Amino acid sequence: MVADSQPGHIDQIKQTNAGAVYRLIDQLGPVSRIDLSRLAQLAPASITKIVREMLEAHLVQETEIQEPGSRGRPAVGLMVETEAWHYLSLRISRGEIYLALRDLSSKLVVEDRLELALHAEQPLEMRIVALIDRFFIHHQHKLERLTAIAITLPGIIDTENGIVHRMPFYEDVKEMPLGEVLKNHTGVPVYIQHDISAWTMAEALFGASRGARDVIQVVIDHNVGAGVITDGRLLHAGSSSLVEIGHTQVDPYGRLCYCGNHGCLETIASVDSVLEMAQVRLSQSMSSTLHGQPLTVESLCQAAQQGDLLAKDIITGVGTHIGRILAIMVNLFNPQKILIGSPLSQASDVLFPAIADCIRQQSLPAYSKHIAVESTQFTNQGTMAGAALVKDAMYNGSLLIRLLQG
Ligand SMILES: [Zn+2]
Numbered sequence: 001m002v003a004d005s006q007p008g009h010i011d012q013i014k015q016t017n018a019g020a021v022y023r024l025i026d027q028l029g030p031v032s033r034i035d036l037s038r039l040a041q042l043a044p045a046s047i048t049k050i051v052r053e054m055l056e057a058h059l060v061q062e063t064e065i066q067e068p069g070s071r072g073r074p075a076v077g078l079m080v081e082t083e084a085w086h087y088l089s090l091r092i093s094r095g096e097i098y099l100a101l102r103d104l105s106s107k108l109v110v111e112d113r114l115e116l117a118l119h120a121e122q123p124l125e126m127r128i129v130a131l132i133d134r135f136f137i138h139h140q141h142k143l144e145r146l147t148a149i150a151i152t153l154p155g156i157i158d159t160e161n162g163i164v165h166r167m168p169f170y171e172d173v174k175e176m177p178l179g180e181v182l183k184n185h186t187g188v189p190v191y192i193q194h195d196i197s198a199w200t201m202a203e204a205l206f207g208a209s210r211g212a213r214d215v216i217q218v219v220i221d222h223n224v225g226a227g228v229i230t231d232g233r234l235l236h237a238g239s240s241s242l243v244e245i246g247h248t249q250v251d252p253y254g255r256l257c258y259c260g261n262h263g264c265l266e267t268i269a270s271v272d273s274v275l276e277m278a279q280v281r282l283s284q285s286m287s288s289t290l291h292g293q294p295l296t297v298e299s300l301c302q303a304a305q306q307g308d309l310l311a312k313d314i315i316t317g318v319g320t321h322i323g324r325i326l327a328i329m330v331n332l333f334n335p336q337k338i339l340i341g342s343p344l345s346q347a348s349d350v351l352f353p354a355i356a357d358c359i360r361q362q363s364l365p366a367y368s369k370h371i372a373v374e375s376t377q378f379t380n381q382g383t384m385a386g387a388a389l390v391k392d393a394m395y396n397g398s399l400l401i402r403l404l405q406g
Pocket residue numbers: 246247248257258259260261264266
């Protein structure tokens with residue numbers, strides 16, 4: 001590659017290189033400078049310079065590595081230094097907000113779950129600012145240097161500019177400039193991402209799809225959506241678009257969906273729709289073990305796992321609808337792995353085979369024969385998804401460069 005002489009371009013190269021070196025140290029450390037030079041394909045002099053800056057900023061530290069069986073002087077290895085660097089990870093979902101402090105190794109320092117009313121006089125962004133202030137006052141004694149804020153939430157989001165166009169459940173939200181408000185209030189960079197996209201990133205960095213280059217992750221919860229990792233990168237990472245499988249029509253005569261169409265996958269397969277349908281079916285069937293107990297996701301899944309015919313039929317139906325859409329996605333993306341993130345995974349013995357059978361019958365055999373359908377490692381709760389945003393910003397160098405510059 002011919003280096004461009006424009007300073008902006010050189011900064012970009014420096015950022016990318018520093019991010020790549022930090023990633024290697026984080027994932028492989030302790031690692032020697034010689035190995036870093038080879039793995040990052042950068043000249044030893046460049047490695048020395050980047051590492052010196054990181055050492056001065058206390059983002060990495062030196063340690064001795066004794067090669068097994070070697071009697072010589074121990075080599076000097078590099079490891080990341082993470083404990084003195086904190087960030088705030090926020091997660092907003094229906095009626096609740098999680099606030100957490102994590103350190104740069106993603107380790108949880110403290111996490112609070114608070115109620116967040118769906119409607120209020122005050123705009124949502126101002127209520128979030130007030131909750132953050134209270135959180136910091138309350139946990140002041142635990143706080144190390146604050147580096148960033150990561151937020152994950154459902155909705156239509158301009159991740160580049162930190163604007164939340166619309167949100168489900170919080171109907172008053174219109175063009176909320178959440179990123180700017182929080183940046184101005186705290187002075188640190190703010191990373192915003194759709195919760196399903198961020199969760200997909202978290203599974204790829206720390207969870208069930210770690211190391212896989214091509215992954216489809218389907219989330220079946222109050223909403224139905226998907227995240228796609230293709231060639232190691234999140235599809236649509238920089239834009240407001242999500243892989244909207246939830247709003248693909250599966251029944252042209254089906255129920256009206258809030259998106260304006262009829263019979264979307266979400267109107268049939270979301271957890272709320274599944275429970276509604278189970279209630280109707282239950283009133284028409286006498287023999288189910290679900291009679292005489294409250295109908296919940298837990299009781300439905302447990303009944304299906306124990307062989308109750310009605311419960312099994314309902315869960316299999318969800319698997320078939322999801323599987324049909326996934327079969328098309330398999331032909332598009334040829335993934336190594338399909339992850340399912342859902343409370344319905346409590347009936348995984350019924351749900352996962354139903355999805356896998358459908359994919360095998362309806363997509364290219366060469367693509368589908370090795371596919372594994374598995375559960376996500378994390379659940380749709382807590383603030384691990386936000387941790388992925390910060391880790392990604394360190395690895396691509398954008399946050400790292402800011403920390404190096406002090
Ligand atoms: Zn829809």
